[in-house]
Amino acid sequence: MKAHTEYLVFSTRKRQELINITERVSEIVRRAAIAEGMCLVSAMHITAGIWVNDEEEGLKADLAEWLETLAPARPDYRHHRTGEDNADAHLKRTLVHHQVVLPVTSGALDLGPWEQVFYAEFDGQRKKRVVVKVLGE
Amino acid sequence: MKAHTEYLVFSTRKRQELINITERVSEIVRRAAIAEGMCLVSAMHITAGIWVNDEEEGLKADLAEWLETLAPARPDYRHHRTGEDNADAHLKRTLVHHQVVLPVTSGALDLGPWEQVFYAEFDGQRKKRVVVKVLGE
Amino acid sequence: MKAHTEYLVFSTRKRQELINITERVSEIVRRAAIAEGMCLVSAMHITAGIWVNDEEEGLKADLAEWLETLAPARPDYRHHRTGEDNADAHLKRTLVHHQVVLPVTSGALDLGPWEQVFYAEFDGQRKKRVVVKVLGE
Numbered sequence: 001m002k003a004h005t006e007y008l009v010f011s012t013r014k015r016q017e018l019i020n021i022t023e024r025v026s027e028i029v030r031r032a033a034i035a036e037g038m039c040l041v042s043a044m045h046i047t048a049g050i051w052v053n054d055e056e057e058g059l060k061a062d063l064a065e066w067l068e069t070l071a072p073a074r075p076d077y078r079h080h081r082t083g084e085d086n087a088d089a090h091l092k093r094t095l096v097h098h099q100v101v102l103p104v105t106s107g108a109l110d111l112g113p114w115e116q117v118f119y120a121e122f123d124g125q126r127k128k129r130v131v132v133k134v135l136g137e
Numbered sequence: 138m139k140a141h142t143e144y145l146v147f148s149t150r151k152r153q154e155l156i157n158i159t160e161r162v163s164e165i166v167r168r169a170a171i172a173e174g175m176c177l178v179s180a181m182h183i184t185a186g187i188w189v190n191d192e193e194e195g196l197k198a199d200l201a202e203w204l205e206t207l208a209p210a211r212p213d214y215r216h217h218r219t220g221e222d223n224a225d226a227h228l229k230r231t232l233v234h235h236q237v238v239l240p241v242t243s244g245a246l247d248l249g250p251w252e253q254v255f256y257a258e259f260d261g262q263r264k265k266r267v268v269v270k271v272l273g274e
Numbered sequence: 275m276k277a278h279t280e281y282l283v284f285s286t287r288k289r290q291e292l293i294n295i296t297e298r299v300s301e302i303v304r305r306a307a308i309a310e311g312m313c314l315v316s317a318m319h320i321t322a323g324i325w326v327n328d329e330e331e332g333l334k335a336d337l338a339e340w341l342e343t344l345a346p347a348r349p350d351y352r353h354h355r356t357g358e359d360n361a362d363a364h365l366k367r368t369l370v371h372h373q374v375v376l377p378v379t380s381g382a383l384d385l386g387p388w389e390q391v392f393y394a395e396f397d398g399q400r401k402k403r404v405v406v407k408v409l410g411e
Contacts, residue, residue: 001411044387045386051231053183062224080332097234098326136138191320193353200364203365240407
């Protein structure tokens with residue numbers, strides 16, 4: 001069994017961003033040099049997530065608007081009594097989920113025709129990490 | 138380490154369906170012939186998900202109704218400017234999540250007493266795939 | 275490849291509780307005695323989940339209140355015709371998701387600075403299990 005681990009670092013310009021990381025994850029899988037296995041992609045900061053869906057501008061805007069409806073930014077979260085202002089980002093991360101396990105088959109990511117992997121930032125403008133761990137043989 | 142991969146194909150009659158795939162996944166795990174490991178079950182199309190919950194008709198109807206409340210089918214999603222009409226299906230997949238990792242213990246799926254695995258189709262009536270990858274020894 | 279499996283048992287005093295299990299999972303990873311791998315933590319009962327987020331009282335109260343808004347306890351779910359009264363707990367589990375895969379690097383859980391692992395009980399006051407399976411080498 002082989003294990004290969006890398007960390008991606010993001011520092012977004014906007015507070016919220018969706019960043020397509022499919023190619024970067026694919027390259028890590030290539031460097032892992034395994035034929036069969038699994039690749040965990042997990043946001044290490046608790047106001048960011050990983051979303052697997054479509055690279056289509058309209059849908060990405062729909063997602064952002066929809067998350068704002070279900071988990072709106074509001075001043076009156078209890079979490080804000082600590083001085084924070086990002087409780088909605090914690091809830092948005094919960095909705096999209098913060099990780100994905102991607103299958104690796106014949107040495108490459110085994111994705112469906114439209115599956116793209118996104119880093120979903122909900123409270124950016126500072127350095128945040130994603131762990132990518134590939135396990136296999 | 139052994140790896141075993143199979144693909145399930147679905148072409149539902151209705152646009153939305155919940156299909157219990159527990160037995161089919163169990164059979165794949167048996168064919169993998171491992172004692173200990175993990176089994177990834179992941180919807181490869183971005184308008185379908187995997188749901189682990191109860192095989193109970195009432196609850197399954199509750200889920201469908203609830204998803205419709207939180208992510209309603211509506212004409213005015215931006216995604217629909219591309220000609221698509223399924224933005225709600227992308228959001229519903231996001232809510233139920235599109236994958237699960239099932240533990241394999243002593244050669245079989247290690248599920249709780251009520252855990253059943255469902256393929257959750259939100260935009261069916263065409264061929265769609267689920268990857269099942271078993272890793273272990 | 276090594277596999278190590280343990281089960282955590284919970285019997286909460288209140289119907290809903292968030293229990294920080296990070297230390298218990300860390301100890302299981304230590305007992306697994308692997309350097310590199312993955313650790314699956316999965317709630318085996320379908321009215322409980324696993325949440326990875328912040329150990330902060332305000333945020334935990336925000337989460338509970340927010341889940342109640344999105345998936346309220348109500349008498350009129352169809353699932354309740356079976357005699358059950360916990361349909362909302364099934365839906366809340368769906369929102370927070372019921373499992374997480376944690377990376378193991380250099381023999382320990384590879385978590386971000388604020389990542390804590392919680393058992394999220396939505397219908398407690400009885401014995402319920404979580405499977406923890408560590409795979410690696």
